[in-house]
Amino acid sequence: MKIAVLSSHTSSLFWFRMDMMKDFVENGHTVIALGSEPETEWKEKFKKYNIDYRQLYVERNGINPFKDLKTLRCLYTFMKKEKPDKVFAYQAKTIVYGSIAAKITGVSEVYPLIAGLGSIFRGEGLKNKIVKSIMKIEYWIACKFSKKVFFQNQDDRNEFIQNGLLKGDKTVIINGSGVDLERFKPTPFPDEPAFLYIGRLIKDKGIMEYLEACKKIKEKHPKVRCLLVGPFDSNPSALKPDELEPYIESSVIEYFGEQTDVRPYISQCNTYILPSYHEGTPKTVLEAMAMGRPIITSDAPGCRETVNEGLNGYLIKVKDIKGLTNKMEYLINNPEIGKSMGQESAKIAREKYDVKVVNQSIIQTMGL
Template identity: 30%
Template sequence: MKIVYLVSEDWYFWMHRLPIALEAKANGYEVHLISRRGDFTDKIVSYGIHFHEFSIDRKNLNPFKEIGKVKEVGKLLRKIQPDILHNVSMKLSLLGTVASYFYQKCKIVNSITGLGYLYSNSFFLVRLIRYFFSKFASFYFQRTNALSLLENPDDERVFLSSLGLHKDLVKVIPGTGVDLQKFPFTPLKQDSHLRILCASRLLKTKGIVELSEAIRESKKTNPNILCTLIGKIDAGNPSSLSSEFVKQCEEEGIWEWKGFTDDVLPYYQKAHLVVLLSYGEGLPVSLLEAMAVGRGVLTTDVQGCREVVEEGKNGFLVKDKNVEEPVSKLRYLADHLDELEVLGKHSRELAEKKFDRKLVNQTILSIYRN
């Protein structure tokens, strides 16, 4: 049995899809990856995964301009002859599903990891592209009986209404879950500071600008607030922030920017609170990892993010694209550091109950088998 993962970036596969790929390999699948070659490709290949180079312009909002890539992926599918094609992201789900017409013997699984810029932007041109994209995707997803995996109920509702798919072709699972052994519960080491962490790609849609403004304002009355920022400049994304902006904020003392790292555990362990002020997610991996370690979360009341918070028990929800509410919560927690330990314990309990990666992987493997 052969399985192919179609993923835009090798680093994304390494961070989010390698565990299920290795689980599939352990269950007898021959695993292939179609992706852009990058810094993580050799590491991926070292696990016995077959790599096939492919690149796509993620900054291009019009998926139809990438139609030439369909033939490229189709040729690879005919060469590999997989039993299962697992596409990751909205854009690649459509591209991969159409490309499967070049090799029609494979079953298709589409991981919709958030509905993305195409479904979150209200500009006329984007709405026009979204309309035709939805019609096109609806036709091909239904013709191929592709199973689409959504990460939260809000995205499921939008997806079903936009594409008009039968419910049997859509399933909600909690993303890729979180490895509870890799991210063990770690008791909080309290001091006189509120140490917050944001681990995210540096995009406007991740609320990084609002975070900078909230910290700037909060520190006026609570200078004991310290922030560490982890993440890379994602130049391939239309919502990317500039390195100049991030460095300027660091010079102001708003945060300490550590750049990208694939070893985030020590940062979660040093933090007291993990913050993500996103405009919308599939299911935020950084918050799941923080919860596993036993850290409270402050995030926005939007799709994907609200799924990981039990208000007042393991964290707090605030409005998206807003500064006043995050400031209020940060100031409150800076003055009530003793409450952080209780938030963290509830976070770990919730991670064990709902987001254990072992359970998620078993669900995905059962989908492959069926």
Template identity: 30%
Template sequence: MQKLIRITTIPLSLEKLLEGQLTFMNKHYEVVAVSAEQDRLEIYGKENQVQTFWVGLTRAITPFQDLKALLRLYNYFKKVNPLIVHTHTPKAGTIGMLAGKLAGVPIRLHTVAGLPLMETRGVKRVILDMVEKITYACASKVYPNSYELKEIILDFGYTDENKLKVLGEGSSNGIDTLYFDPDSYSAEDKISLKKQLKIPDSDFIYVYVGRLVSEKGINELVTSFINLEKTNKNISLLLVGPLEDDLDPLDPKVVHYINSNEKIFTTGYKVDVRPYFALSNILVFPSYREGFPNVVMQANAMSIPAIVSDINGCNEIVEDGKNGIIIPVKNHEALEVSMRKVFEDDVFLSRLSQNARGLIQKKYERKQFWEILLKEYKELEALNKHD
């Protein structure tokens, strides 16, 4: 079989963002997973029955280490002669596409799952823009994981439209709706978990899943909840995810609220988030920027509607008034109004909940996405043979 090299900067992306995908592709290609963190990468390879190759990639700007990684990948590509190299995440994309181009790999693919540089300014932004252009120039094909992200890439002038393609309805890996199934949790399960968390059984629960940082809209979320709580005592806010206070810390006042308010509950990082969706009424996800957020798909698959920001990815998964509500980004007044609406209008919330799972099954089922990606590989392979 032909070799397919899949590259991410760290193994966590292989484990979470591409869960199951490489194992599926291994039935059709000889798949090799390339990433940093050698021990963790080897564990991933054994668990997913794919070959691995370690490269010292970093997430920061590290020119010397980046050059070493580039040379190591170039030599590896020359040695094993892959048909396809497919990269994910910014650093893996730049190093992987450049090494693939230099080594003469026929099919070089890069998936874009958001642009972190959008929040960057000054000289650093100029450098990152240039690096992005180099990545796309070295790629045969670039896959934005949402239609709006494709338009952003074109607006920034990173590449031409004929090099860009959104696979299916978007996303990088779809969603496993058999795993994210609301029927997996009984009423007793939900009552038990509420007791463990000490959430009042009759409370309406707003849930957020993800990192607790400013760019995820946590300052606005907590502020809106505090305001709502002044007139509604039987509501709770459940925050599922780690508090990160180094790169993008929360407002100190918001941290104080989180730590002191009896109706704000935190769990820290959780591998399995399904139980927390199961006991909640609605996901609130007021992020400033995303690629194609898995959390929103996961919630909807669990029949939990979502309040989301009007940003790429979120505004493609959520149809306003159908499986959730779309609000302006960084707007705590609109967020508060929407949070109040779903709490006070049972009929409206019930309609959103009833629509949510079906929409996800129709548009983003994981195995369906895998088949779309495999078809893309095979079509590119056929074109390469023809050339």
């Protein structure tokens, strides 16, 4: 079969969905991946895995209706020409306009993945309320045109059902994107305590809480390392370079930018931290768990599923800098507990988040 995989963010498509697409190819199917970034940068990277990459016009964070119509037209042209048998889409705009384009062109099998409800869906304010109302209508249309809808946590699934966007029998829960247990294996802890955050530098992911907690920790424990890996972003809540600079200059943070291989950085930490306000299921947390690290994350949708409180880490309240600082300090003072929690993390990753099991669930649902 011919399968189209749609995303509004090419690097996310490459790093977060590659295991799934490789399994599609290994099962004998043809895969065409569509993302927002130029073919000159990405075509050869995808080709190594026998996947055809095409650039799609999409403005990930914009709300200009004329630009969105251009995205719809681009997807319509693609669907009409390629006639894929099945479409897998994630991220809001490619889910909405991909499902509409598929319906218009007679492609009947569309499978969206709701990998977390973003800042607009959970935000406040009049403008946000208006955009959220529009998004609900768009998601209702997308779900209506879809055969099944994947969710990564119960909170997001329940939100859709309670808002009347779809019925429960049309939903499938999967355990995040899964983690490749062959690549991400437990490694020894460093001698000195170190904390790590990996992710886009956007405020909704709790980056400011991490920075401020690290500042407080470094005041009491100057030798503790606080590592930061991830790119700046175009999201409305993105951290600006000049906002990060004071933390770098004062040696609160060691900033390593965006990295294609995060394993060396996970190996340098004792504890992985993600104080996000909402997620689908955070892949970086799963990778840190597979490498045997305790987790401190938020008691928020998508995050709370990864932690058994006190067993493999701790859940803190959203935006709770004091709570985060206290848990960091506790693990500095109790390194053996951290190691024990790390072992539990690795066990949970093996039992629940193996990417092969997650992909098999997707393959079975899609009839591949």
